[in-house]
Amino acid sequence: MVQKVIKAFTTAWKGLSLTIRHLFAGNGKREIVTVSDSNYFKQLEHGTNTIQYPKQQLPVPEVGRYQLDVEMDDCIVCDLCAKVCPVNCIDIESIKATEAIGQTSDGTTKRLYAAKFDIDMAKCMYCGLCTIVCPTECITMTNQYDKTVFQLSDLVYQFSDMSPEDAAEKRALFDKQQAEKQAAKLAAMKQKEGGA
Amino acid sequence: MNYYITYFIAAIGLFSFSAFFALFGVYAERKISAFIQDRLGPTETGKYGSLQTLADILKMLQKELIIPAAADKWLFMLAPAVIFIAVYLGFAALPWAPGLIPSKTNIGLYYIFAIISIETLGILMAGWGSNNKYSILGAMRSAAQIISYEIPAGFAIISVVMIAQTLDLQVISAQQGILATEKIKFAGFWDVSQIGGLFSWNVFRAPHLLIAFVIYFIASLAESNRAPFDIPEAESELVAGFHTEFTGIRFALVFLAEYSMMFLVSMIAVILFLGAWNTPLPNIGSVKLATWTTGVAWGILWVVIKTLGLVGVQMWIRWTLPRLRVDQLMNLCWKVLTPLAFGCMLISGVWRLWLM
Numbered sequence: 001m002v003q004k005v006i007k008a009f010t011t012a013w014k015g016l017s018l019t020i021r022h023l024f025a026g027n028g029k030r031e032i033v034t035v036s037d038s039n040y041f042k043q044l045e046h047g048t049n050t051i052q053y054p055k056q057q058l059p060v061p062e063v064g065r066y067q068l069d070v071e072m073d074d075c076i077v078c079d080l081c082a083k084v085c086p087v088n089c090i091d092i093e094s095i096k097a098t099e100a101i102g103q104t105s106d107g108t109t110k111r112l113y114a115a116k117f118d119i120d121m122a123k124c125m126y127c128g129l130c131t132i133v134c135p136t137e138c139i140t141m142t143n144q145y146d147k148t149v150f151q152l153s154d155l156v157y158q159f160s161d162m163s164p165e166d167a168a169e170k171r172a173l174f175d176k177q178q179a180e181k182q183a184a185k186l187a188a189m190k191q192k193e194g195g196a
Numbered sequence: 197m198n199y200y201i202t203y204f205i206a207a208i209g210l211f212s213f214s215a216f217f218a219l220f221g222v223y224a225e226r227k228i229s230a231f232i233q234d235r236l237g238p239t240e241t242g243k244y245g246s247l248q249t250l251a252d253i254l255k256m257l258q259k260e261l262i263i264p265a266a267a268d269k270w271l272f273m274l275a276p277a278v279i280f281i282a283v284y285l286g287f288a289a290l291p292w293a294p295g296l297i298p299s300k301t302n303i304g305l306y307y308i309f310a311i312i313s314i315e316t317l318g319i320l321m322a323g324w325g326s327n328n329k330y331s332i333l334g335a336m337r338s339a340a341q342i343i344s345y346e347i348p349a350g351f352a353i354i355s356v357v358m359i360a361q362t363l364d365l366q367v368i369s370a371q372q373g374i375l376a377t378e379k380i381k382f383a384g385f386w387d388v389s390q391i392g393g394l395f396s397w398n399v400f401r402a403p404h405l406l407i408a409f410v411i412y413f414i415a416s417l418a419e420s421n422r423a424p425f426d427i428p429e430a431e432s433e434l435v436a437g438f439h440t441e442f443t444g445i446r447f448a449l450v451f452l453a454e455y456s457m458m459f460l461v462s463m464i465a466v467i468l469f470l471g472a473w474n475t476p477l478p479n480i481g482s483v484k485l486a487t488w489t490t491g492v493a494w495g496i497l498w499v500v501i502k503t504l505g506l507v508g509v510q511m512w513i514r515w516t517l518p519r520l521r522v523d524q525l526m527n528l529c530w531k532v533l534t535p536l537a538f539g540c541m542l543i544s545g546v547w548r549l550w551l552m
Contacts, residue, residue, distance in 0.1 A: 001531075001532075005532060012516075012517060015516045015517060016512065016513065016516050016517075018516075019232045019512060019515060019516040020512065022231065022232050022233070022234060023228065023231045023232050023512070024231075025231075025234075044234075047234075048234055048235060048236050049234045049235065050234075050235050050236045052236070052239070
């Protein structure tokens with residue numbers, strides 16, 4: 001019994017001395033080193049372990065699976081990313097152009113307008129498949145991970161740079177071209193029939 | 197008429213003190229726990245987060261007072277008030293300085309010991325009235341614990357009372373310093389009536405009171421439901437024990453009671469064992485340190501410093517030791533503390549007869 005009491009007091013004192021050491025150990029700012037640093041766990045032994053987030057940030061690798069970003073000038077609206085996406089968070093609406101409308105930075109010819117290029121980041125599962133299939137590497141994952149919005153709809157990123165009027169105009173042009181082609185075809189067929 | 201105004205001022209002063217102390221205590225606890233765990237605690241609201249608890253209480257005042265549909269309405273509503281008022285009334289008989297005491301009764305100690313037992317009733321009311329199994333478990337544990345631990349605490353107090361021969365807290369305080377009317381001996385042989393300082397404190401007047409002090413301190417932790425005796429709250433298994441269902445200002449009152457109780461039991465410990473409002477500095481020859489640092493303002497200062505020190509130790513213990521199981525708790529109370537306290541009481545009697 002006496003031994004038990006003594007043991008209880010000594011063990012309790014051991015714990016108490018440990019905590020009092022930490023209480024007065026100083027609470028200097030945590031120095032920010034990357035996880036890969038060999039000193040990473042060493043520096044947790046003194047001072048505070050708190051990272052005061054907005055003021056201090058742990059450096060993250062530049063290549064990682066964070067927010068998606070699309071470089072619209074390089075996009076050829078091939079729809080591969082939308083097709084490969086496992087959660088269908090990419091929504092693309094394309095308009096065929098009447099002629100080639102320029103080139104991407106890697107020399108691919110662009111023949112489609114993107115009337116709509118929405119990525120719903122709330123649905124995105126950060127698998128990165130879209131960045132792999134993209135032929136022109138226009139869809140990438142940036143190193144921005146901190147994104148808070150007040151409206152859920154703000155998490156739908158709209159990358160298309162066309163106004164609705166613009167899109168309507170292009171659509172009309174394409175329809176007109178198609179109609180002309182159709183008309184030309186018909187005329188040609190008529191000619192054939194007439195000539196036969 | 198003037199008497200009544202004084203009474204009201206004293207009562208309001210004590211209430212505002214306990215409210216202020218609760219705010220300070222919560223802040224201190226959050227900071228201490230943070231530093232112990234290598235965190236920072238509150239940092240944003242005010243300098244070093246010092247306005248955090250003020251913001252918290254303002255938030256709580258605005259919150260809706262929810263009463264569960266199946267709760268026993270009256271018990272539920274009255275419980276926080278009973279819990280707090282029981283503790284608050286305990287402050288009435290505590291001496292702060294020579295001649296400064298809200299209510300100078302010759303049975304002050306007895307009164308305090310009786311009145312803080314009513315807190316158990318409030319906790320039972322809260323637990324039963326909530327109509328919730330977690331709450332009733334917490335309340336039952338609390339009642340079992342407080343009733344059990346009052347026995348070692350009571351005997352530890354009795355061993356002091358036997359030495360002091362009085363229940364008047366002001367007299368007990370005065371005995372432990374240079375204002376004593378009788379002869380004081382350090383450890384029973386060295387006359388320190390004129391020297392004072394910490395040599396004349398009760399724990400040093402009779403060394404076995406050091407053991408009584410430890411017993412009382414452990415029991416007081418249990419009485420104020422603090423870790424490692426916080427099974428009534430037991431947030432990991434009972435959500436929050438007896439105050440699971442309370443919201444807003446009622447919840448705040450329960451917390452106010454807990455922190456006031458911490459201060460109260462620490463202050464009783466200081467008064468009974470650690471020299472109350474007496475200075476720790478002794479008179480050394482012509483350097484009359486004790487005489488210089490005895491007075492009303494000094495008295496308040498010494499009492500507050502010692503009490504806050506003990507409250508700090510309570511917090512330190514809370515963030516170090518794990519919670520005890522209910523059987524360990526009862527074992528400690530009945531098989532260790534109670535016999536030890538009886539032993540202290542016996543030694544006190546012998547001490548009083550042969551050495552004083």
